[in-house]
Amino acid sequence: MYGLLTMLLMILIALISIGPIVWMAAGSLRPYQELFKYTSIELHLLVPVEWTLKNYQNVIYNPRNPFLRYIGNTFVVASAVTALVLLINSMAAFAFAKLRFRGKPIVFALFMSAMIIPGEVMLVPNYLLMHDLGWLNSYKALIVPSMLSVFGIFMLRQFFAEVPDEMMEAARIDGAGLPRTYVSIVLPAAVPALITLGLITFLGNWDSYLWPLIVINDQSKQMIQVSIAAFSSNQGTNWSNVLAANTLSTAPILVLFLFLQRYYIQGITMSGIKG
Structure with missing residues (x-):
């Protein structure tokens, strides 16, 4: 029982730790107008509706x-x-x-x-x-x-x-x-x-x-x-x-x-x- 609780606690801490990283990576693939559209806990908070690589193009090819x-x-x-x-x-x-x-x-x-x-x-x-x-x-x-x-x-x-x-x-x-x-x-x-x-x-x-x-x-x-x-x-x-x-x-x-x-x-x- 103690081992199960420890594992669940570690999983919770890991999810809290990687959550901002996942949101950052997902946000980099969204258009700007969609970035702050989803704020509640739902699928599209982490999964973009409209996928785009334009943000990376703007960053990499910015003279x-x-x-x-x-x-x-x-x-x-x-x-x-x-x-x-x-x-x-x-x-x-x-x-x-x-x-x-x-x-x-x-x-x-x-x-x-x-x-x-x-x-x-x-x-x-x-x-x-x-x-x-x-x-x-x-x-x-x-x-x-x-x-x-x-x-x-x-x-x-x-x-x-x-x-x-x-x-x-x-x-x-x-x-x-x-x-x-x-x-x-x-x-x-x-x-x-x-x-x-x-x-x-x-x-x-x-x-x-x-x-x-x-x-x-x-x-x-x-x-x-x-x-x-x-x-x-x-x-x-x-x-x-x-x-x-x-x-x-x-x-x-x-x-x-x-x-x-x-x-x-x-x-x-x-x-x-x-x-």
Whole structure:
């Protein structure tokens, strides 16, 4: 009985979670005049009466708002940030977990204290830094400030700390240096955590809006979320086009998560146990 109630509760939560996504996808296939016509709980709330692909044509082939270019820009930036985050933060986490150096507890405490600082507080200092470096209106302003993840260092450190010291000592006796030990022993033990951190980082940069809006003025270099907001204007908002744009931007993330969800759940679960 308890198992049945748990399953029904999980199904209800899943329906509540995917309901807005289904409505968004269905709305992207409706003409604008039909979008808000059905508001009660009925079949046509989720199933269009008149199907159309015009909304996607308006989004994809809009000369003033080249959406596919923005998707490419966002993919390049999000992929670069994800790769650098995994590389830099995994090395920092390895140092905090397995290396001995003077002042390590103090340095680690300082790193952890940065987690309590809201991101909005750092907008102005980061903007001034990008201005002084001459990086405004370039991808460097989007990539470099996002390379460090304090949360990522903390999570990976929890995984790396579980690697037995005896394995590292055996590798040292066999002649392996720290780089080889890091690559051959420590990283394979933390694959779920690396995939989890990669997904979180990629999603965070894919959905980034405020920072690209501030540092990028060249529309040809703009990110996808800023371009979606551009469908709203003083003349009004074509919500059917907005839903089509949101569906296009959501689809890659859903596909990526479906392929990597097993590792993502494993990484979250194991990090919770080790934390």
